[in-house]
């Protein structure tokens with residue numbers, strides 16, 4: 001590296017000094033724009049603008065990539081020093097983002113709270129995209145099969161960044177609430193505007209299953225779980241019927257997952273929508289023995305607590321859901337009629353739409369009279385997935401081969 | 414096998430690991446040292462398997478559970494890397510760091526409940542978390558290498574080679590973990606990347622190691638030193654991603670509980 005030591009900045013070939021200077025200049029331009037015109041509006045990129053932009057960027061990448069043999073500028077833009085400078089710039093911007101709570105509309109001058117739509121971020125992202133694209137083209141000209149990992153990683157990332165970036169504005173997502181037994185085709189967008197979709201959903205049935213609840217001791221005065229500030233809980237588990245809870249030795253004598261209360265305040269197992277978990281518990285402390293049923297209750301049944309002394313009671317916590325599932329019938333304009341069960345992690349694909357289980361009436365839980373779905377339309381998802389899969393294959397090549405390439409003063413070719 | 418049994422596996426494993434890490438420096442006891450290390454790993458793995466069966470879900474949900482995996486992977490990675498590169502310090506350092514994480518789990522286990530919210534019930538859950546923790550373990554050993562390399566004034570080519578490979582392999586796992594997470598998020602919530610705070614920090618970690626990988630493509634004494642500092646910086650960022658995010662004001666509603 002003797003050459004770089006005494007060399008004047010801006011004399012070719014450009015190295016770190018020039019790359020860092022250019023990236024800093026780009027950041028300064030970004031922040032000036034941010035101050036003057038405010039954040040970047042991604043929805044300007046909606047169809048068809050994004051198709052044009054994607055083509056223009058691709059064209060620029062190819063043009064610069066092909067110029068690399070002749071132009072030292074093109075070589076610099078797609079070279080190691082520039083790539084490091086760009087990656088470090090993205091690193092700095094995302095670190096700031098990681099420390100700043102993000103919002104939808106900026107309240108700060110520099111737009112740190114809307115980082116991904118701030119001009120600085122968008123500019124660095126775009127230049128990275130161009131640098132990366134040009135690099136791929138340049139290396140494809142000297143194609144070598146043993147560089148497969150390089151192509152998979154860099155082309156995969158390029159495709160991913162391009163399509164997820166420009167595709168963002170074309171994505172549509174809506175919420176639909178459907179009552180049990182009814183059919184719905186109206187949806188709400190983020191701003192609560194109503195829209196009609198070419199898809200209708202009939203909710204045949206909504207059901208939930210829960211995990212066994214926990215027990216806790218509460219202070220009757222303020223309802224807080226004891227000990228104060230660091231509540232102690234006992235997880236009901238048939239394998240572990242005994243334990244300690246806030247100084248009480250407790251034993252679960254019986255646990256019923258779907259229980260209904262009898263007239264004498266005991267519980268029995270009944271499978272019906274209004275059933276709720278209940279447990280018969282014995283608690284012992286300093287010779288005092290308390291035995292009784294405890295139940296968390298729901299909209300159909302009252303809760304039941306076990307009084308321990310004047311100030312404290314043992315109670316059951318609200319159960320955490322194990323799964324919630326909607327039996328639906330879906331109709332489309334294309335005359336399709338599909339019946340399916342939709343649950344979290346198991347969405348339903350219909351034409352270009354994907355339907356996700358979204359929510360239910362949290363207060364009613366299992367007795368919820370409606371189910372909410374999220375409907376997502378994402379036309380750019382296929383190239384994004386191709387990019388992801390290419391990067392996964394590229395990752396495997398890195399695991400398989402480790403570092404093969406030796407350091408050098410200049411780029412490949 | 415319950416959490417309350419942990420100490421009966423943890424203490425023997427620690428004893429085996431640490432004695433292996435001490436014996437590895439004497440040529441005579443090399444075989445013994447290897448056997449002790451493997452025995453420690455086996456005991457630890459046995460506990461994790463039993464615990465997994467007992468709680469009826471993958472033990473990867475809470476902070477304490479991810480530490481469990483970290484201790485195990487670190488000891489495995491340390492052992493395999495030691496066999497491959499023949500640096501005894503690798504074995505001792507990873508044994509010590511794995512021990513630290515076991516001790517943290519003994520002192521501050523954090524709640525281990527059986528429930529797993531519906532969004533986490535997915536075939537992607539286990540590979541997503543294991544790929545991540547595995548990469549963390551490799552980056553951990555690369556960081557140890559980088560500190561040693563910065564300590565000694567003359568830069569040893571072999572150690573640099575080791576750091577490079579650990580970071581390449583670790584980066585491969587990191588990307589796999591990240592990309593599987595993206596596919597999973599699409600299945601569960603309809604979007605593969607939503608810049609949730611944990612995702613933002615995962616990107617930060619990725620970018621930092623990517624910086625190292627690309628800096629190292631140039632042969633240059635100065636950039637080598639920068640690269641070594643980058644390994645340390647990247648590891649600090651990784652720790653923020655893994656442990657610190659939960660404490661940041663920007664992350665109060667994240668789906669990532671660990």
Ligand code: HEM
Nearest residue numbers: 078079080083086128131132135147150153157405411412
């Ligand atoms: C998924 C992300 C990435 C991975 C895994 C990755 C990995 C690698 C690896 C392993 C090499 C050396 C291998 C070889 O040359 O055969 C390399 C080279 C290179 N990468 Fe990346 N990289 C990534 C993203 C990027 C980005 C975002 C840029 C630029 C903005 C970039 C620019 C470069 C450059 C300029 C080279 C040197 C190529 C040459 O000398 O011909 N990479 N990358």
